[in-house]
Amino acid sequence: MAVPSSVLKVEEIQGRGRGIVASQPLKAGQIILTDSPILLYPVSPISPHSSSFCDHCFKSLQHQSSIVSCPSCRQYRFCNSICLSKAHGFSHSTWVCQALSQLQTNSVLVQQPLERQLQARFLVAAYNLAVTAPSNFQILLSLQGSDDNDDAAQFLHSVISSLFSGSYPRNELFSLQVTSSLLAKDKLNAFGLMHPFSENDENRSVRAYGIYPYASFFNHDCLPNACRFDYVDVNPPYHADGLNNTDFIIRMIHDVPQGREICLSYFPVNENYSSRQKRLLEDYGFACNCDRCNVESNWSDNESVEGDVEEENGEEVMVMDDDDEEEQNENMEPSDNDNNDFPHAYFFLKYMCDRTNCWGTLAPLPPQGDALSNVMECNVCGKLKSDDDNLNIDDKGQDEVAMED
Ligand SMILES: C[S@@+](CC[C@H](N)C(=O)[O-])C[C@H]1O[C@@H](n2cnc3c(N)ncnc32)[C@H](O)[C@@H]1O
Secondary structure (H helix, E strand, O other): OOOOOOOEEEEEEOOOEEEEEEOOOEOOOOEEEEEOOOEEEEOOOOOHHHOOEOOOOOOEOOOOOOOEEOOOOOOOEEOOHHHHHHHHOOOOOHHHHHHHHHHHHOHHHHOOOHHHHHHHHHHHHHHHHHHHOHHHHHHHHHOOOOOOOOHHHHHHHHHHHHHHOOOOOOHHHOOHHHHHHHHHHHHHHOEEEEOOOOOOOOOOOEEEEEEOOOHHHOEEOOOOOEEEEEOOOOOOOOOOOOOOOOOEEEEEOOOEOOOOEEEEOOOOOOOOHHHHHHHHHHHHOOOOOOHHHHHHOOOOOOOOOOOOEEEEOOEEEEOOOHHHHHHHHHHOOOOOOOOOOOOOHHHHHHHEOOOOOOOOEEEEOOOEOOEOOOEEEEOOOOOEEEOOOEOOOOOOOOOOOOOOO
16 A cells, blocks of 8 residues: 655565655655544543543543534534534444444443453444445555454454344444454554643543554654654644644654655653563564664663663653763764664653653654754644743643644
């Protein structure tokens, strides 16, 4: 599958499956891809009325004054009648509405852990996609993921089959194999749309999951050269024509030459070596051997860039003292020289947000013509920071504005 970008191409990369490669030199801040979800589903599958987000666009409902509920199930809530009407033609069609109501009263499913309920919600969404947009369903099926028939797939297949045995269209769509394959695609490819950022919230959680067909081709690197921005509740701090609020923008963190693989980090970059390895193995099925991991694999458990590791939120995170920072600022520039002992020291200083409980990644604002921006934007809290000082404008947690849907 090709990506809709003239500056990227999909290539087979040894030991990593498909990946995305720069087909020309790319500049810091450059927008390399905008992607829309083919599937979105909320994390509150069984008790939707407790959700504080619109079930169509997933904006926070906190400051909305014209909230409406679905008139049929009376459970799912939407920002306004526009979102409701869009959802009726898409994610909350008549039969999805009925299926979700049945899922909520399915006593066997309700007793299951949240993960299983969530998988059931995903399967209903995927089934809806198969019926309403078969070509997007084919794209979903072409994403990476094995189709092992495990216990979860067996169980969910029986729940979903019983749901679809009634008035729902084309119940033959859900064989055990398709169910199992869909679950694997979801696990490897779903992106989380996070709760709005707050400095007081140590454990920011997910509000919805989405399948983004092109962004799914990015492989992981613990020192990424690109990162994703979403603007679910706020407008981007630059002109972005026609963007829906659940669209992703992928921007370059720094310059890269033509032919270089473009990678995202699948989670915040501050996680320590053992936790990253564990997560990548358990959730994504691979052992990471990126430059950063190769360096850190030789460290003792307590060692970090300068031997400084602090405990923060129960997690070990990298820290540097002021002298270290000055020295690193003077001596370390990003380079393609992978022999550097601390490939991540410079990265942390320049590209990691220092706001409490944020751990977001900073990328420059998009260049204007040939002029590169010296303003960095955090992809989690939205803070804008110039080279010398914090601009202190734009906070994703506060500035709620309407965007096109
Ligand atoms: C979102 S997909 C990325 C695209 C995928 N490579 C493909 O061919 O469709 C995630 C999967 O890609 C592979 N992958 C991603 N980053 C990797 C890395 N750094 N090393 C090895 N495999 C990686 C893993 O199999 C992972 O489960």
